[in-house]
Amino acid sequence: MKANVGGVDRVLRIVLGAGLILAALSGQIGAWGWLGVVPLLTGVFRFCPAYLPFGLRTCERK
Incomplete structure (x- = not known):
């Protein structure tokens, strides 16, 4: 699981x-x-499965 929720x-x-x-x-x-x-x-856990189909991220990429 990659983090996709941030800040x-x-x-x-x-x-x-x-x-x-x-x-x-x-x-x-x-x-x-x-x-x-x-x-x-x-x-x-900084992960939202609902963001996956839409490719959304609210955290910075590393």
Whole structure:
């Protein structure tokens, strides 16, 4: 897996994912908040499979 998520995109994914999970745990939103696992993991691992078919990258090439 080559990294294709970087910089601001990565931070936003981690913050959004953690926020959704915390909101689900606190009961503020329903079980759909657990979908926050997806952006959280794509931010942590710096890889988004949805970017592959479109050839998108938000990180610098080495």
